[in-house]
Amino acid sequence: MQPSGSGPAAAELDASLEQYLRVRIFKIIVIGDSNVGKTCLTFRFCGGAFPASTEATIGVDFREKTVEIEGEKIKVQVWDTAGQERFRKSMVEHYYRNVHAVIFVYDVTKMASFTNLKMWIEECNGHAVPPLVPKVLVGNKCDLREQIQVPSSMALKFADAHNMLLFETSAKDPKESQNVESIFMCLACRLKAQKSLFYRDMERQQGKVQKLEFTQDANNKNSCPC
């Protein structure tokens, strides 16, 4: 990369940008009713375990994990959002801003959390999330086999109608950890295939960097394995 300005400050900026550009960051938000297990799912993926205890998320909790896809390191930044209205209302705009992918979660043992998905999808659509942003549906708590209220067939129909993939899993069951991992990896693979980092306007306007943004790469077909 050529320095975009003169002087140490500009050089430092260039160096840190170069470093930054080496790792792409994908922002994935996790949305759904309170208590469906959003915190546990994100903890399972980023921390590799089921948390010993959880409390209602207030605003948002950030977790991240660096993954490697086809030789490229990618930072998956997971936004674990609050399900309770009173803990989320001041944050909603931030959730959806520049989001790269959305995970909608329901609890397979609570029909209400499934029927409320319509409301969550409406909220997402109301924040002008581009249609190309990948979205998946996750039915959590499958370990509670005796208490399942949402049949897979119903969830699948809903997922199909909304053009989403469906994952049924459990954040709690260690045997499902690979499945939880594949939810996030599937999205990361899709995003990697779909987007290319576009470093724009760097040398414009006195060498000041204006913007880093992801754009759709029209030539790059979605090669997500899932």
Ligand SMILES: Nc1nc2c(ncn2[C@@H]2O[C@H](COP(=O)(O)OP(=O)(O)OP(=O)(O)O)[C@@H](O)[C@H]2O)c(=O)[nH]1
């Ligand atoms: N049996 C079972 N319990 C789970 C599972 N995932 C989460 N839980 C439990 O469900 C409760 C809620 O989990 P959280 O991850 O805090 O739920 P949340 O969706 O983040 O809730 P908010 O932060 O209020 O939006 C906790 O008691 C968890 O232990 C699961 O896969 N199986």
